[in-house]
Amino acid sequence: MSITTKDVQHVAKLARLNLTPQEEELFTGQLNAILQYAEKLKELDTDQVEATTHVLPLRNVMREDENRPSLPIEKVLLNAPDEEDGQFKVPAVLE
């Protein structure tokens, strides 16, 4: 299957990216080539194969529910592009 510029626009929207028309054209061609290559996987019958999400036998990691020190607010905000009153500041969502 091939993907269209419209598909790329849709995916870019999901990925929170703005693309220029030139980027849309470039990525449509490149993603098509990569996905066509990925079609190789269809040669394999994997109906009876378990998926490997992780090579280690991991379980959900839980810790004791107790207070522990966290980073101080001034450190947390040290790289903030904008902040106010100890909080990250962003443009208003509601009028």
Added chain:
Amino acid sequence: MSLLDYRLHEIHSKLHEKELSVSDLVDEVFRQIGEREEKVQAYLTLDEAGARAQAKLLDDKLVSGEARGLLFGLPAGLKDNIVTEGLRTTCASQFLSNFNPVYNATVVSKLNAAEAITIGKLNMDEFAMGGSNENSSFHPVRNPWNLERVPGGSSGGSAAAVAAGEAFFTLGSDTGGSIRQPASYCGVVGLKPTYGLVSRFGLVAFASSLDQIGPLTKNVEDSAYVLQSIAGYDPMDSTSAKVDIPDYISALSGDVSGLRIAVPKEYLGEGVDAEVKETVLNALKVLEGLGAVWEEVSLPHTEYAVATYYLLASSEASSNLARFDGVRYGQRADSGNLLDLYHESRSQGFGDEVKRRIMLGTYALSSGYYDAYYLKAQKVRTLIKQDFDQVFEKYDVIIGPTAPTTAFKLGAQVDDPLTMYLNDILTIPVSLAGVPAISVPCGFAGGMPVGMQIIGKAFDEQTVLRTAHAFEQHTDHHKRRPEL
């Protein structure tokens, strides 16, 4: 010969016998950087003042007899996706060009505990996405053996710095081959440990189920020392493995008699340069001469590894990179609307390769395509892992080339991502299986270094290091240095 050409234990002897001070070592590394960095461009950030201050503290320890760290006094560079408290960490991205972490990665804390000295942060492909180091948003790194060629990626700066004598050792990260492939291209030793052996806490995540930190060094012995210092369970990393850490250094016995080596026919087949193949076959003869035995085997799903990897890694990347939204750190676009702020910040902050992989991953995970791409790739990963499991029932290690060719020219593949991805065809299956592998210099082809990849069973770094060390003891490839 530079001081930095000595082995770790030789440097330590000189320090303890007062032939040398830690400050002398730091002077030497900055002298080399002063002479060579303009050509190689391995670093993004240098911390000369911090390194000199640390050297002075360690020299005081030397005088008082408190010098005990395994990596005592050794100048180290860190790939710029490993966070360092108060030292700029950019991931070679404009998104993080002014980011100063407020904590240290676990590996950095461990290097500090081992008394190594961090001298700076190394260039890389943006967010570790690339196979040539041309995707750095600052500037490409150049291969010290030929400045017109790439150093490999994504840990290109880490490999080039060691090759050029601009660090005693470095740390890189390997997702699909990003330690081993640049090590091969630059003629140094690069080790990707078993997934989970080294903590990923403080490594800026690209593909969480694959990323692993490891050392790049001039020789195998130094690699064992660095691994000994950074391996171990970390409660701060939910994917850290609870395993006992063996003595990697004493594993370097030089003895490989009776070692059973598997050589996959797929690793010496179509697409592998004839001279690279011949060089690796000659290296196998060296091991054979030491009493090892090798046989050809098959890893039949190798041809599916690249497609599997790019679907899985890109999917994980699209999720991991969602945190870069311009709100808490990094690039923020000037926008009066929150949704526009997200879109514009990400569009301005990320380079083309990162955008390409985010979109590929978003597509593979999106409704209607998840089963066909993401789930399918996870199932093929199982088959690839089973290939390795079956071979390791009968053999101790698997050996082949690290990369199908030597380093290519800068710009040669930059417009063709699929061809670029295929450079990693021999390293990617190892990453998908989660097993350890080392790349050691095994000769030259067309004047450029060739790497031999030695792959081991999960958590059997000892056998991998022992094999690599035995080979190294009977060859001189690792002692050659580029003329700069």
